[in-house]
Amino acid sequence: MPQARFIDGRLLASLKGQVLKEKISQFAAESGVIPTLHVILIGQHAASKVYVENKQIACHAVGIRSYVHPFPAHSSEEEVLAKIHQLNQDRTAHGILLQLPLPSALNRQRLLCAVDPLKDVDGLHPYNLGRLMMGDPVLVPCTPKGCLELIRSVKPVIEGLYAVIVGRSLLVGKPMAGLLVNANVTVTVAHSYTQNLDTLCRQADILITATGTPLFFKDHFIKQGAVVIDVGINRLLSQQGVSSIVGDVDIHSAQRVAGFITPVPGGVGPMTISCLLENTLQAAQQQLLSSASSK
Secondary structure, X not given: OOOOEEOOHHHHHHHHHXXXXXXXXXXXXXHOOOOEEEEEEEOOOHHHHHHHHHHHHHHHHHOOEEEEEXXXXXXXXXXXXXXXXXXXXXXXXXXXXXXXXOOOOOOHHHHHHHOOHHHEOOOOOHHHHHHHHOOOOOOOOHHHHHHHHHHHHHOOXXXXXXXXXXXXXXXXXXXXXXXXXXXXXXXXXXXXXXXOXXXXXXXXXXXXXXXXXXXXXXXXXXXXXXXXXXXXOEEEEOOOOOEEEEOOEOHHHHOOOOOEEOOOOOXXXXXXXXXXXXXXXXXXXXXXXXHHHOO
16 A cells, blocks of 8 residues: 655755745845844743744844844743834844743733734734735745645645644634635634544545644544645653654554655644745835835
């Protein structure tokens, strides 16, 4: 029985990075502006620190200047808001990213809403989410944007297909549904209250999982030949005490049925960062145009 083909997110992100590097170099040469990304990191969340370091490395590789603004976990909302407002007013700061998750004492929605929509490179401000739902997106959330590019890398024509997204978060599920609907895909969003989940998933030409439940989705959840995009990132500890990163999908079981599948790690993650870089360039371009038109 043939096995599913892996969708190599690292390779696609690398190719995208080469194109972005050329675009950023050209933009800087023509405008005199070097795109900059400012990341607000609150607390000592180990995974977040790694993600931020990876983003900085990726920024450097394509010619984006990146800055990290660390805050202690006990910081007040007012302290974080003051930094956001400062960056909103800084014309040399093109992208602002509030690294999630936040400490539980902070109001995530309030802080996300404080970011200037033109600098919201994570695409999570109500303005950007609203534009996405209207079918006229500006800055698109990075993970769904990356997922769509991964899908199109193996299925260039997706109009008329049926997709099931498992997970309804603001970061992935909801904006992913909007992107796919805009692409003329029929979409069902499943969640913890969905009944007969395996039967539903088995109908999907495109299955996207974002549940944070390690190795939950096995072959009986998957339609023969389906495209499976695994957004989950879960840390497992073996009986020998060895730590490993796995997705929501049991890849060894799923690849017996799926046509294409993203590995974890090496699938969605690299494309998410690549789309963040693209959003940062887009934000710098839009701000330059906005500044010119207001003169």
